[in-house]
Amino acid sequence: MTSFGTTRRGVLAGVAVFATPRLARAAPAAVSVTPALIAAAVKEGKVAHYTSNDLTLATTLAKRFEAKYPGISVLLERSGAERNYQRVSQEYASNIRAVDVVTSSDLGYLVSWKANGWTAPYVTEEAMRLAPDAREADGFYTKETFSLMVPAYNSQLVKAADAPRAWSDLLDSKWKGKMVKAHPGYSGNIMTGTYIVTQALGWEFYEKLAKQQIMQVQSAVDPSQRVAQGERLVAADGAENAAFRVQKKGGPVTIVYPTEGSPVVPVAAALMAAAPHPNAARLLLHFISSGEGQQILADYGGRSFLPGVAMPEGLRPTEQIKLLHADPAAVALAAEDIRKRYTRAFGV
Amino acid sequence: MSASSPEAAPASGRGLPGWFDPSPVFFGLIALLLAFVVLLPFGWLALFSLTDEKGAFSMENFSELGDPSLFLGPFVTTLGIALGVGVLACGVALPLAWLVSRTNVPFRRTLRGLIMTSFITPPFIGAVAWVLLAAPNSGLINQYYRALTGAGQFDRLVNIFSAEGIVFVMASYAFPYVFVLAANTLDRMPYDLEEASAILGGGRWHTLRRVTFPMVLPALLAGFLIAFLQAMTQFGTPAILALPAGFHVLTTKIWSLFQFPPRTHLAAACAIPMLFVTILLLRGEKFLLGRRGFTMIGGKAGAPQLTNLGLWRWPALTMALLVIVVTVLLPNLILIRASMLRTVSDAWTLDTITWDNVRLVFGLTHTRATLENTLITGVAAATAGTAFSVLVAYLTARRAVPGHRFLAFLATAPAAVPGIVLGVALFIGYTRPPFQLYGTLWILLLAFLTIEMPPAYQQMQAAFRGLNPELEDASRILGAGRLKSLTSIVAPLLKSSVAATWCFVFIGTIRELSATILLTTSNTKLVSVLIYDLNENGELGAIAVLGLVLMAVTAVVVVAANRLANVGQMAPGR
Numbered sequence: 001m002t003s004f005g006t007t008r009r010g011v012l013a014g015v016a017v018f019a020t021p022r023l024a025r026a027a028p029a030a031v032s033v034t035p036a037l038i039a040a041a042v043k044e045g046k047v048a049h050y051t052s053n054d055l056t057l058a059t060t061l062a063k064r065f066e067a068k069y070p071g072i073s074v075l076l077e078r079s080g081a082e083r084n085y086q087r088v089s090q091e092y093a094s095n096i097r098a099v100d101v102v103t104s105s106d107l108g109y110l111v112s113w114k115a116n117g118w119t120a121p122y123v124t125e126e127a128m129r130l131a132p133d134a135r136e137a138d139g140f141y142t143k144e145t146f147s148l149m150v151p152a153y154n155s156q157l158v159k160a161a162d163a164p165r166a167w168s169d170l171l172d173s174k175w176k177g178k179m180v181k182a183h184p185g186y187s188g189n190i191m192t193g194t195y196i197v198t199q200a201l202g203w204e205f206y207e208k209l210a211k212q213q214i215m216q217v218q219s220a221v222d223p224s225q226r227v228a229q230g231e232r233l234v235a236a237d238g239a240e241n242a243a244f245r246v247q248k249k250g251g252p253v254t255i256v257y258p259t260e261g262s263p264v265v266p267v268a269a270a271l272m273a274a275a276p277h278p279n280a281a282r283l284l285l286h287f288i289s290s291g292e293g294q295q296i297l298a299d300y301g302g303r304s305f306l307p308g309v310a311m312p313e314g315l316r317p318t319e320q321i322k323l324l325h326a327d328p329a330a331v332a333l334a335a336e337d338i339r340k341r342y343t344r345a346f347g348v
Numbered sequence: 349m350s351a352s353s354p355e356a357a358p359a360s361g362r363g364l365p366g367w368f369d370p371s372p373v374f375f376g377l378i379a380l381l382l383a384f385v386v387l388l389p390f391g392w393l394a395l396f397s398l399t400d401e402k403g404a405f406s407m408e409n410f411s412e413l414g415d416p417s418l419f420l421g422p423f424v425t426t427l428g429i430a431l432g433v434g435v436l437a438c439g440v441a442l443p444l445a446w447l448v449s450r451t452n453v454p455f456r457r458t459l460r461g462l463i464m465t466s467f468i469t470p471p472f473i474g475a476v477a478w479v480l481l482a483a484p485n486s487g488l489i490n491q492y493y494r495a496l497t498g499a500g501q502f503d504r505l506v507n508i509f510s511a512e513g514i515v516f517v518m519a520s521y522a523f524p525y526v527f528v529l530a531a532n533t534l535d536r537m538p539y540d541l542e543e544a545s546a547i548l549g550g551g552r553w554h555t556l557r558r559v560t561f562p563m564v565l566p567a568l569l570a571g572f573l574i575a576f577l578q579a580m581t582q583f584g585t586p587a588i589l590a591l592p593a594g595f596h597v598l599t600t601k602i603w604s605l606f607q608f609p610p611r612t613h614l615a616a617a618c619a620i621p622m623l624f625v626t627i628l629l630l631r632g633e634k635f636l637l638g639r640r641g642f643t644m645i646g647g648k649a650g651a652p653q654l655t656n657l658g659l660w661r662w663p664a665l666t667m668a669l670l671v672i673v674v675t676v677l678l679p680n681l682i683l684i685r686a687s688m689l690r691t692v693s694d695a696w697t698l699d700t701i702t703w704d705n706v707r708l709v710f711g712l713t714h715t716r717a718t719l720e721n722t723l724i725t726g727v728a729a730a731t732a733g734t735a736f737s738v739l740v741a742y743l744t745a746r747r748a749v750p751g752h753r754f755l756a757f758l759a760t761a762p763a764a765v766p767g768i769v770l771g772v773a774l775f776i777g778y779t780r781p782p783f784q785l786y787g788t789l790w791i792l793l794l795a796f797l798t799i800e801m802p803p804a805y806q807q808m809q810a811a812f813r814g815l816n817p818e819l820e821d822a823s824r825i826l827g828a829g830r831l832k833s834l835t836s837i838v839a840p841l842l843k844s845s846v847a848a849t850w851c852f853v854f855i856g857t858i859r860e861l862s863a864t865i866l867l868t869t870s871n872t873k874l875v876s877v878l879i880y881d882l883n884e885n886g887e888l889g890a891i892a893v894l895g896l897v898l899m900a901v902t903a904v905v906v907v908a909a910n911r912l913a914n915v916g917q918m919a920p921g922r
Contacts, residue, residue: 022804228691249690
């Protein structure tokens, strides 16, 4: 059925054509916040932000934005990146243009949306201060932060000596029935991470993992919470920033940085081309990439691209972690296959 | 002047001429409207199941149903669960209904009120509460079990993430439906038949079995049907309990087919067998009831006499209380507990108590709007749905229009369509001209009306079945039209059933999740969807807060509705 819009695959055929030889289609010039922009944004009065950042972080960011710009309220739609993708596709197929800004932990579909024209290029002056690879080449999205997809374990119930150190350790039969994991059909973090792990270890890894009687949850925020509750001993995956937050709240959770490497999951924000509140949307993008926005994101365990942002105490410095990267366009191409194979292996 | 007195009005000849009865036109319109509301999504469903992605005719979808992992497995699981729920719900509800309605068990009124409390808990909130109580490792029940018995770290008493767990939770929130139907019927049942049986030498057990039970049977079957169909079409509970365990029921499978890229045609084909199951069940009900007459309210009715249980009153009370503790008290206590804790696994001490969850919930940008949306759609759907079901039940019970059988079918048919499929059908049907309703509350209202029609209709129909037509016949012989006899004879007699139906529908909309989840947009979000979002996010503390608020609001509305109905009943009849 076609009423949900063009399929991802169809779009990507187009992406492949123009993404490989990076044609000189320069990003627009960086824009700074002007009184006129603020006035126009206030006149619009609200901005709809569909975000995959977890609820507390997204709410905090929204509140701070509202405090900085009185008269603008943020309508928050928090769900997994994959779920938001589905929602926007549905809405656009029915000619509903509700969303202004999308924050996604799956860059794959931001690549698709660049290709089909759903997003618009916009580069904030603040974003120019971020590390260069935070900005999409043509300005169609800007990375807010990056997180990692990592395992974790309950430090009260598992001795450090017994804890898993590598992805492959999760296949040990001693963890059978004692693990929880999030779903790549819901979470962009897990989608991106699953792609990277299958590249590194092959699908056999997940096929074997599926035989471990895993408790299947949806959001990448959830596994570390279940582990802290003692429902399971080990989180087979999950978002690093979420596990870090559980830790900070006093939850007995220890993050594992696997010896094979930790998948890097960038989280990026994009402006919708048909945003009903375009000025408020732009203002929100400015705020996210500003020092203030970056500090909030970092406080919640996101790894900032802005040099000089203070990392929260207790989070392992990036230089000490072996990182594994993915090309967003490749993730987008593999997404459908990942969902299918994952469901076949895990049953849900 | 007596011209203004009500008795004089018809005689004065004002308004329509005496021979003109507007009823047929009005009833015809109702029938048409129902046909439209029900047939549109069904049309889409049929069309989609028989076509491929390009819109060409194809049986491909149905041939794919043979795939055990796609359809057969989830289908069998679903039927097993639904059967379990139907039997368990009836097994619990019938004795309870009998106890509070026909025996001298202590605190009968309080018991009845408490059972009704379980009725206002949406199953998906109940499911979350039971995760907190009975998750295999972190569940409180299992923790106490290990502490008390000294069992090992991974030993468990109960595991809610299982088919049995799902049956248990679904039955916990389905049995009040059966209970209400059975208790209402028992309340209205005249004593004289039972008395006759006793006079003729029938023992207490014999009377119960041969007289009381057959009279409750229609309500019981209707109750079983509701419990079964609810279980078959429910989405929230299995999504919360089955997916973590790594298996699907049919609704969650269908829902997964809508994940990107959506396979709507296949999903439509998956829903068709549910339709057949429902039709079979409805036929079965009719077959079992046969042609036996169950008219219970005649011109006069004796007050029911209570069975004296003697010393058995106390075990009976204990049993009733146990049901209430398990279905109402425990889940609500655990929600209150979770709402106050930073992490749900914390011990409950002064140090760990926090307002964080309350702050989180009311700090969300959507909370107020979702609560408002939920109330608006709930009240609107309940009012419109009740009016509609009274009319349709009347038309079919009294065979007032040609084709009333078809009308009955239309009113019960939506029960066979999982909310999630209806959601998609409505989504497709109302996202394009001439009816562009997606993104508004209207599409939700329409969904609720369609979904709640079967239970509302079932209930009103059971009520009509118990109402002897001789009363209306008398009014019609005296010159009243059907509409007039409906409003001035039938409606007052059925006031409590009407109020109950209103509450059924209202609560039904609060409990609905499967269609809602596809039909809401960020601006038309309902609390049920917000709770589901929070669950996927693992925010159990926030769910506890929101769930308690939702239940409190529901309780207030339901109590107010019942007050209103009772006030009307108590008004002097002159």
